Amino acid sequence: MALVISGVGLLGLVSLMAVQRVKEIGVRKVLGASVKNIVMLFLKDFILLILIAFIIAVPIAWYAMYSWLQEFAYQITISPLYFIVGLLSTFFVAGTTVFIRSFIAATNNPIKAIKED
DSSP, rough: OOOHHHHHHHHHHHHHHHHHTTHHHHHHHHHTTHHHHHHHHHHHHHHHHHHEEEHHHHHHHHHHHHHHTTSSOOOOOHEEEEEEHHHHHHHHHHHHHHHHHHHHHSSSSHHHHHOOO
């Protein structure tokens, strides 16, 4: 459920960025940028944000889980694998969402984007 809500929120954020950068995308396409370059431009922004959020969230989540798990009779260790799987699933959901929306924005006609006020 959390992945669906975050995916919809991310889709809204990417759509807003694409609408705000319509003229920039049009100018880049007119000057010879490929669809791949424009998609990578969007992906780099979001990958950086995800990595910063991951670096901030992992120590807090590890400490909270460690403290909570110490109260149980049967102890388990917190493996870094859990955090890596979380990071990879976040990259997958975010990458798919950003790719789809930025691909749509990058394949639009650049002349229409530049003419609009």
